[in-house]
Amino acid sequence: MNKQTIDRPDVRGNPTSVSTPQTQLGASIKAPSRPGERATLESARGAAKTRPLFEREIVRKAVRASFVKLDPRHQLRNPVMFVVEVGSVLTSLLFLQALFGKGEASAAFTGAIAAWLWFTVLFANFAEAMAEGRGKAQAEALRRTKKETLARRLRQPLQATEQERIDTSETVASTLLRKDDIVRVKAGEFIPADGEVIEGVASVDESAVTGESAPVVRESGGDRSAVTGGTRVISDWLVIRVTSNPGEGFLDRMISMVEGAKRQKTPNEIALDILLATLTLIFLLVCITLLPFSIYSVNAAGQGTPVTITVLVALLVCLIPTTIGGLLSAIGIAGMDRMIQANVIAMSGRAVEAAGDVDTLLLDKTGTITLGNRQATEFVPAEGVRIEELADAAQLASLADETPEGRSIVVLAKEKYGLRARDVETLHAHFVPFTAQSRMSGVDLNGTVIRKGAADAVQRFVESKRGVFPPRVRAAVDNIAKQGGTPLVVASAQNETARVLGVIHLKDIVKGGIRERFAQLRRMGIKTIMITGDNPLTAASIAAEAGVDDYLAEATPEAKLKLIRENQAGGRLVAMCGDGTNDAPALAQADVAVAMNTGTQAAKEAGNMVDLDSNPTKLIEVVEIGKQLLITRGALTTFSIANDVSKYFAIIPAAFVSTYPALSKLNIMRLATPGSAILSAVIFNALIIIALIPLALRGVRYKPAKATTLLTRNLLLYGVGGLIAPFIGIKVIDLVLVALGLA
């Protein structure tokens, strides 16, 4: 955003030069801070944000998918649920045996267990299918923007006249475009694919992708050359080089990440999978060894019958972490969904996970910490000049200045000194725009020349016209700079005699609420570093006002890269966002790199996420989504394991009471019969998956806090809660079974 200031830090004193890129770039950056535009933005992604948890259409599809996913090849991806499915098949066979011959237990009991085991698998499938369905619906909503269009592909794009190009061009379907194809798009047409502008300038309506209603300018070269497929050119024309093959665009990549079967597991998910698989093996061992233990006990006690296979399978399924096992992939997919809902497209699940680990945030000053542009806040008159005189001159010099800074001077003059804006035309004033040579702008008015600009430029101007640059003004200039402001000196000249009128104090306005946000981040253990092209004095002052932990002043791309490397060498994970080609090395180096959608292709390729809203503050949201993903996994794993304690108290007495009647004293829930006890545990185990689907899809509530607080809270909620809840649940189910006469 402040690319310009980074490229040319010396122009800091001259708002006119800064403004050129910002009128355009700033438009999208500032959007969220302007209430009116915020609304449009929200509504653009409203489809996802307000989507109810269980949308009828998605539920219907998910129910069907739950059955399709019974395919053992699919279940093999998830060892825990695969074991449940094998158990379901086994008990179903035992049920058939009981039905048609002599079974090990009553057909009704075996059948009920078998049915509920199948439900367990189906419920887990349903959870995954729901997450997938929601993700796909979200992606689909975005994909709809990517209409199938006809594209004009140029076969002789270079060194050809306009007519030759058109003559040799061909019309092809947008889906047939390959990487490096060159297409020409004119006003009113849709851009057929993601690409880079190589010729032309045009305004493009990107609202379909970003929700930003104001059109943006796209032109070849520089930082504004990237275009997204599905957006519309509304004026002029562009020649675009296609940068992705069909199926490789952002949207396609995103869709593949919310499809369970294609999804690549993330590192933490793999580690958790290993833990869950091992727990499954341990419980398999526990259940298998119970059979010999039971046979020994029956022989030793001389009564009862050995535990049945049905009961052992039921015990096994209750013990293995089915709750987390069944919801694990839904949690992962839902994490991606939430990213998409935040209008961020992650290039991999790994990137989302890494976002939770970030220790250092590099934030660009402009647009993230401060509002895009500086505003006039004060007039400091020179000795012997009335403040009204200074305000008047400043206003005159700025009337025709359409930069935000210029406008803010007019506004200040009006608000503080009641000077109405005057019409430049009626004054017969001649506006003198900023040039790189003069480095001043101003107005020529009936022989009076008014100029405003950086102190040194104005000093040269004044001294060339027999004037002096008063030391008091110099002091004021230095003072303003020290406070982090930008001093603009105003001078006027009449009859070849110039005098300095005073100084305008331009100030960076720190966004409201950003300080609290940084304090919150600090409590989470995340360090914020402000990146700015400003000089160290200005940077320090803004850093102090915004409450960031550190700042990098006079930042060059090299300095940024160095800063990232230093932080990483200190064991920190660094996140940053950027949009320019010169950001690309730093983006590539950062662990979490969010490229702005308005940025260049190079920036997008170097980053591992793209923010469709091009809102740098989004970085903070991205970190929270990453953390929420991991917390949801950890919480449900803890819950799942804690659940097991109660299941032992339900099943162990029931399974062995015929051998050792004394074990009925362990039936502390006072479940009606051994059969109802086991069935209740199995039913609870299945229903808890359904009950937790909303949690898995939404993620656990995340409140930024330090690690100890989070751990205590989650341990109490999901650990202690997980210990107690099933005792109540199993008892209730048992009571229902008794009431229904099924016990």
Added chain:
Amino acid sequence: MSAVIFIVFIVGGSAALSWPLGRYMKWAMDPPAVVGARRRALDRLFERVTGRLGREQQGWKRYMVTLLAFNVIIFAVSFGVMALQQYLPLNPDGMKAIEGSLIFNTAASFTTNTNLQHYSGESTMSYLSQLCALMWLQFVTPAVGLAALAAMARGLVGRAPGNFFLDVQRATFLIMLPAAVLVATLVVLGGMPMTLQGAAQATTLEGATQTIARGPVAAFLAIKQLGTNGGGFFGPNSAHPFENPTFWTNVLSTISIILIPMACVWMFGRIVGRLRHAAVVFGVMLALMSMRIACAAWFESAPTQAFTALPIEQSTGNLEGKELRFGTAAGPLWAVVTTSTSNGSVNCMHDSLNPMTGLMPLIGMWLNEDFGGVGVGMINMFVYVILAVFLAGMMVGRTPEYLNRRVEAREVKLAAVAMLAHAFFILGASALFAVTPWGTKTLNNGGAHGFSEMLYEFSSSTANNGSGFEGLGDNTPPWNIATGIVMLLARFIPILLPLAIAGSLASKRPTAQSAGTLGVEGGTFAVMLTAVIAIIGALTFFPAGALGPIVEHLQFMP
């Protein structure tokens, strides 16, 4: 009341003593880069003994291979001496050849610091076997554990593992040997025999002649207690009046069991430079062990089942199988402490403990981390710490980290295999013996108690404890071979896997610590760690426990 004071005095006293000892052990095992001339001279001496082997800086793989190779050699020497004892000198009593499976079992037992004894020393082993096959291993095997712990701790702070030969010598000569000399001297003062003369001949008041066995008991006892060994000089172990003559030798012996395992935690904390974390781990271990001591003391204060209905004094609790000179509290305390630490010496008969009291030693061996064997206890705890860190790390929303290094798939896999192996040896082997004549034919008790006996034997072998529930005719080829294999695998898998984890963590770039990082130094983590140990342990072993001691207890409950 006196029981409580006694227990608090012993456990508290040991904990207090472990602090300075841990400091000394760090100095001995892992001297700082700049050390005094005398300390350097010691290491020079050790390096000279092993020559080039002791000087090289070993990598993780090499350290582990050397550790294994060293154990293969001590196993082979021990096996060879016992197998050839009838041809070798120092066999005045003409001990015969030992049965093959028993030699295997005994060699495995002493190599693994288990000291499970399926034989009676005085009637089986020659003096040479006692000295060269068994005795010296009691010094060396705890040293192996200390070496492994030191190496693991170094890895956790990103250092190379060191040199195994140097570490083993440091542990043997700077820690085990001086400590043994000190304790031996103290117990001699307490009245324990220390002589190389043969058995004493005494004439009783009735004029009969009595042969009273004696020997270098004090020296033997000291290392037996300190090195979490547990193999007794006499058959009844520390219940014998000469192996534990007075209240004070009993106090000293009990403290000696837990002192070095406790100090290992502090040594670990000092090497990794995180004493606060070590304090958390120590606290969790102490809490878990104290819980079992309290339970054992409580259940043992009830009379044994056979006496409840009799019109006799009940307030003394269960005195069956106890030495009256120590009272009821000293027995369960020792029983818990000895099984908490993989020591395995006894001062009362565990078979005679009330059922629920008997469950406490079983739980100690199932968990096998508080405080565990010399060196290896802390290593076992490390596996639980990794799991706790993994779960807790996710709950704070970050990729889990331990001591600033990320715990990822590889570490979780290794830790999980270590846990699985522990459960597999206990449950799998017990299941095999429960339904085959190998087990069922050797029981002296039927019912749930018989099951407890088998379960105990494999728990003891797996935890490298060595104590027996007794009542089991365990000197049979199936028992000898099965427990021998279990002891070997259950010793080296849980040493090598955590070392591999440490090696893997050592190679990672350390991460920075912040308020967002999971702290392993506070009360919340202590609760998390305790919960992980308790729940994983309970979930794995509850069914087996329910069919053993628990049902035995419930059967007699009104």
